[in-house]
Amino acid sequence: xxxxxxxxxxxxxxxxxxxxxxxxxxxxxxxxxxxxxxxxxxxxxxxxxxxxxxxxxxxxxxxxxxxxxxxxxxxxxxxxxxxxxxxxxxxxxxxxxxxxxxxxxxxxxxxxxxxxxxxxxxxxxxxxxxxxxxxxxxxxxxxxxxxxxxxxxxxxxxxxxxxxxxxxxxxxxxxxxxx
Numbered sequence: 001x002x003x004x005x006x007x008x009x010x011x012x013x014x015x016x017x018x019x020x021x022x023x024x025x026x027x028x029x030x031x032x033x034x035x036x037x038x039x040x041x042x043x044x045x046x047x048x049x050x051x052x053x054x055x056x057x058x059x060x061x062x063x064x065x066x067x068x069x070x071x072x073x074x075x076x077x078x079x080x081x082x083x084x085x086x087x088x089x090x091x092x093x094x095x096x097x098x099x100x101x102x103x104x105x106x107x108x109x110x111x112x113x114x115x116x117x118x119x120x121x122x123x124x125x126x127x128x129x130x131x132x133x134x135x136x137x138x139x140x141x142x143x144x145x146x147x148x149x150x151x152x153x154x155x156x157x158x159x160x161x162x163x164x165x166x167x168x169x170x171x172x173x174x175x176x177x178x179x
Contacts, residue, residue: 050149075095097122
């Protein structure tokens, strides 16, 4: 008696393909995405020089030149509406800066005179984002500032023969950030 073996092919249903969308990282909703930056602060050092020469037919004043000297600088940009919205108004801000020169002495012969120099300014700034928030942007600025330079009398009462200067200026400019 012979035995008959039968092989039965197992019929399987094909497995469903994995849902690619379900495995991908979920997209964050708009409430979790960061908005535009509301405050930007930078502190740095700049180098400044100055040459003062006066020409007047009636008065003879001295000359003064300042070698490259470091100055501490603080820049602050604040966008008040960026705290509450990410619309156009979030890109209107205030631009403020302050700068103070490292104190140096000017000399005339053996006499030494203390010098000081400082600058302050404020203005309005519009940033134009290009792409993702806080990445690339172009900025436009308009503002006003003041700067002064003073040479003080020597401790013995001698005058430096060079008057201090103080002036105001209007700032109009553009800048950019590209990351």
